[in-house]
Amino acid sequence: xxxxxxxxxxxxxxxxxxxxxxxxxxxxxxxxxxxxxxxxxxxxxxxxxxxxxxxxxxxxxxxxxxxxxxxxxxxxxxxxxxxxxxxxxxxxxxxxxxxxxxxxxxxxxxxxxxxxxxxxxxxxxxxxxxxxxxxxxxxxxxxxxxxxxxxxxxxxxxxxxxxxxxxxxxxxxxxxxxxxxxxxxxxxxxxxxxxxxxxxxxxxxxxxxxxxxxxxxxxxxxxxxxxxxxxxxxxxxxxxxxxxxxxxxxxxxxxxxxxxxxxxxxxxxxxxxxxxxxxxxxxxxxxxxxxxxxxxxxxxxxxxxxxxxxxxxxxxxxxxxxxxxxxxxxxx
Amino acid sequence: xxxxxxxxxxxxxxxxxxxxxxxxxxxxxxxxxxxxxxxxxxxxxxxxxxxxxxxxxxxxxxxxxxxxxxxxxxxxxxxxxxxxxxxxxxxxxxxxxxxxxxxxxxxxxxxxxxxxxxxxxxxxxxxxxxxxxxxxxxxxxxxxxxxxxxxxxxxxxxxxxxxxxxxxxxxxxxxxxxxxxxxxxxxxxxxxxxxxxxxxxxxxxxxxxxxxxxxxxxxxxxxxxxxxxxxxxxxxxxxxxxxxxxxxxxxxxxxxxxxxxxxxxxxxxxxxxxxxxxxxxxxxxxxxxxxxxxxxxxxx
Numbered sequence: 001x002x003x004x005x006x007x008x009x010x011x012x013x014x015x016x017x018x019x020x021x022x023x024x025x026x027x028x029x030x031x032x033x034x035x036x037x038x039x040x041x042x043x044x045x046x047x048x049x050x051x052x053x054x055x056x057x058x059x060x061x062x063x064x065x066x067x068x069x070x071x072x073x074x075x076x077x078x079x080x081x082x083x084x085x086x087x088x089x090x091x092x093x094x095x096x097x098x099x100x101x102x103x104x105x106x107x108x109x110x111x112x113x114x115x116x117x118x119x120x121x122x123x124x125x126x127x128x129x130x131x132x133x134x135x136x137x138x139x140x141x142x143x144x145x146x147x148x149x150x151x152x153x154x155x156x157x158x159x160x161x162x163x164x165x166x167x168x169x170x171x172x173x174x175x176x177x178x179x180x181x182x183x184x185x186x187x188x189x190x191x192x193x194x195x196x197x198x199x200x201x202x203x204x205x206x207x208x209x210x211x212x213x214x215x216x217x218x219x220x221x222x223x224x225x226x227x228x229x230x231x232x233x234x235x236x237x238x239x240x241x242x243x244x245x246x247x248x249x250x251x252x253x254x255x256x257x258x259x260x261x262x263x264x265x266x267x268x269x270x271x272x273x274x275x276x277x278x279x280x281x282x283x284x285x286x287x288x289x290x291x292x293x294x295x296x297x298x299x300x301x302x303x304x305x306x307x308x309x310x311x312x313x314x315x316x317x318x319x320x321x322x323x324x325x326x327x328x329x330x331x332x
Numbered sequence: 333x334x335x336x337x338x339x340x341x342x343x344x345x346x347x348x349x350x351x352x353x354x355x356x357x358x359x360x361x362x363x364x365x366x367x368x369x370x371x372x373x374x375x376x377x378x379x380x381x382x383x384x385x386x387x388x389x390x391x392x393x394x395x396x397x398x399x400x401x402x403x404x405x406x407x408x409x410x411x412x413x414x415x416x417x418x419x420x421x422x423x424x425x426x427x428x429x430x431x432x433x434x435x436x437x438x439x440x441x442x443x444x445x446x447x448x449x450x451x452x453x454x455x456x457x458x459x460x461x462x463x464x465x466x467x468x469x470x471x472x473x474x475x476x477x478x479x480x481x482x483x484x485x486x487x488x489x490x491x492x493x494x495x496x497x498x499x500x501x502x503x504x505x506x507x508x509x510x511x512x513x514x515x516x517x518x519x520x521x522x523x524x525x526x527x528x529x530x531x532x533x534x535x536x537x538x539x540x541x542x543x544x545x546x547x548x549x550x551x552x553x554x555x556x557x558x559x560x561x562x563x564x565x566x567x568x569x570x571x572x573x574x575x576x577x578x579x580x581x582x583x584x585x586x587x588x589x590x591x592x593x594x595x596x597x598x599x600x601x602x603x604x605x606x607x608x609x610x611x612x613x614x615x616x617x618x619x620x621x622x623x624x625x626x627x628x629x630x631x632x
Contacts, residue, residue: 060432125617131431132367136571137616139564140609147606158602249564253439260436289451296443303440304425307433 014178022171034170036282038238041173042231043274045180047258048267049227054256055264055313056188057220058200060135063122063142064228065251067115069244070145071229073155075111076164076236079103083165104167108176108233115229116222118145123221142252150244160243161236168237176234180227185267187223196220197265261302263309268316273309334474339597340590345481345550347589348488352543353566354573354581354588355495356415356536362512362576363532365431369438370418372563373445374411374537378544379460379554380453381410386461400463400549404487407545408538415537416530424526442563449556457555460548484546491542492582495535499578508532512576565592565608572615574625583624587611 025034050064083103090099122141129137155161187193195216198206203213236242258277262269280298284291302310353375360368382403390399422441426434467479499505510518511528519525547562548554569588573580588608595607615623 054432129616129620132365132575133571133616133620135367136568137613140568140612140616143564143609144606144613147603151600151602249560257436257439260432264432292447293444293451296440296447299440300422300437300444303433303437304422307426307429 015175018174018178019171022169022174025170036278038168038170038173040275040278041170041177042235042238043255043258043278044177044271045173045227045231045234046255047262047270047274048180048184049224049231050255051259051262051264051267051270052184052187052196053220053224054259055266055270056184056193056196056200057217058203059217059220060131061138061221061224062135062249062252062256063138063140063145064224064255065247065249066138066142066145067119067225067228068232068235068251069149069247070118071108071111071115071232072236072242072247073111073149073152073161073232074114074229075107075233076161076242077155078107078110079165079167079237080161080163082106100165100167103165104172104237107167107237108230111233111236112226112229115232116226119221119225119228120218122225123218139249139252142247143249146244146247149247156242158244160241162241164236164240164242166237166240168234173234173238176227176230180230181267181271183223183227188267200265257299261299261309263311263313265313266309266311266315269309269311269314272311272316335597337475339593341475341477341481343590343593344586345484345589346593347586348485349543349547349585350562350566350569350588351582351585352488352491352539352546353562354569354585355492355578356540357567358570358573358575358577358581359532359536361570363508363515363529364423364427364434366423366434366438367567368423368533368536369435369563370441370445371536371540372559372561372566373442373449374414374418374559375540375544375547375562376449376554376556376559377414377445378407378411378541379548379558380449380458380544380556381541382407382545382548383458383460383554386463390461397464400545403463404542404545407541409541411541411544412534412538415533415540418537419530419533424529446557446560453556455556457553460552460554462552464549480549484550487542487546491539495539496578498535504531561605568608568612572612572622574622577622577624580622580624584622 025037029037046064046068050061053059053061053064086103086106087096087099090102094102122138149155150158188196195206195211198209198211199213199216203217207213235246254277258274259270261277262271262273281291281295284294287294353371356371356374357368360366360371385403385406386399418441422437423434426437464480464483469477469479469482471477497505499508507518507523508528508531510521510523511525515525518528543562547558565588566585569584570581571584572587573582573584588611591607591611592604595601596604619625
């Protein structure tokens with residue numbers, strides 16, 4: 001094995017490359033493109049984490065925005081209320097840049113853990129329910145979370161939560177995009193990951209084969225909401241202002257559309273459609289009032305013409321594409 | 333005590349609107365197992381049709397009860413047609429596809445109606461003409477009932493009883509129920525399943541259209557996004573009552589209306605939108621098939 005192939009070295013290399021790219025983009029990309037790029041990253045995290053729940057495990061959650069909201073508000077509360085104390089102790093020793101990074105990571109961790117906890121609280125009782133009922137229950141939880149936050153005065157309530165330090169940019173968002181992708185990929189494309197697919201195809205049959213279906217469902221919920229929490233935290237520290245209107249039922253729907261459009265059970269599909277669906281409304285902007293009408297009409301047409309999503313459950317992979325091409329050439 | 337009774341009266345009037353919308357959800361779910369997310373927006377279209385028709389056809393100040401019933405009929409007809417078209421164009425081609433696909437399409441139709449509504453009607457709120465002058469009626473002991481509330485209640489009850497009669501006492505209703513038990517078997521018995529499904533959408537949408545006109549009487553401010561929250565809550569009402577169950581949808585609707593009015597009256601108006609979902613989750617955990625639903629044995 002060549003040294004470069006060691007996983008940790010590849011990881012370090014990727015982070016270094018990402019850092020260099022972020023350094024360039026921070027300085028040279030115009031603010032609008034930069035924002036779209038970062039929002040794509042956040043949507044990719046959301047879509048991939050929801051795909052674990054909806055696409056790979058076959059549960060139907062329409063409350064993802066609720067978990068994102070918990071992550072966003074918890075993370076923002078940590079950096080707003082704990083930021084000064086942390087900077088006060090860390091900055092003299094390690095410098096402001098490290099202080100910022102530690103604060104962001106602490107905030108994201110708090111948000112993610114709280115969101116995962118909520119995922120567990122929602123998941124365990126909700127998993128007694130079957131498909132449609134589960135969907136409705138998650139929708140209900142999402143709305144309840146939103147209304148509770150709206151009534152919490154410490155996080156601004158109806159006024160919104162402002163003055164959140166702008167700690168997250170391209171680097172952090174895409175670092176977590178990478179972490180999310182690797183984690184979910186490792187979970188579902190392993191021997192153990194077949195269990196998720198078995199639960200999706202038929203949970204009763206999976207139980208008969210000795211798979212603890214409930215455990216896999218709860219795991220999917222736990223990990224999915226954990227990363228939704230991370231996405232929320234990044235969202236908060238990128239936009240620096242939060243309002244519960246960003247986390248309505250429509251937001252959950254947007255994320256579901258990304259997953260279904262990309263293909264339930266396709267990670268690269270989720271990435272591609274998250275990017276597409278973030279960029280598309282921006283591209284349609286010149287059409288002004290017709291923008292959202294065309295967006296929704298496109299959605300219907302896409303579903304009618306390609307019901308399994310653009311990719312179905314296949315992945316876009318350079319390797320398999322090359323292999324297919326080689327096979328074709330050999331045949332010819 | 334009087335105040336409480338007053339709240340109950342208001343809650344029942346409000347809840348009967350939810351019940352009308354909930355019926356459409358429950359009927360569609362009963363035959364197709366599809367959550368028709370666009371249903372709340374059909375209700376919005378109902379209100380809009382009545383608004384524009386009233387502006388075009390009625391001279392100001394000539395509003396009267398016959399005019400109201402004419403507008404009601406017009407709105408119901410327009411919504412029935414809309415429901416028919418939605419099913420024909422968006423849902424029928426997907427009937428054999430996975431459930432997710434149909435659901436996303438339903439969401440797409442819903443977004444299309446909302447955004448299209450904002451484009452054609454304008455996003456600003458409109459004020460529904462006062463078709464019927466509100467008068468207060470006091471049946472004694474300090475409770476006030478308005479004639480508008482009585483009208484809402486009367487019209488909704490009539491429509492619900494009409495639906496009940498249609499579904500349980502006529503040949504068409506028998507066919508409808510047969511399709512909801514098993515579409516395949518029903519088609520073997522010579523029932524035209526496609527037509528029954530169309531009929532379900534037409535009936536459900538007509539009720540939603542009626543609810544749209546009725547809401548215009550009591551809450552005159554109407555706008556293109558007005559269907560989202562009532563749609564969700566009516567859907568919750570259908571689930572709470574036991575989805576696919578017609579009396580259940582009515583009871584669920586009343587429960588939603590009552591609980592909402594009581595929360596606003598005794599707790600805080602900011603929790604108004606949460607109570608429906610709290611009830612939903614409690615009911616789902618205690619009785620997942622809904623208050624009136626019969627639980628189905630799992631087939632292996």
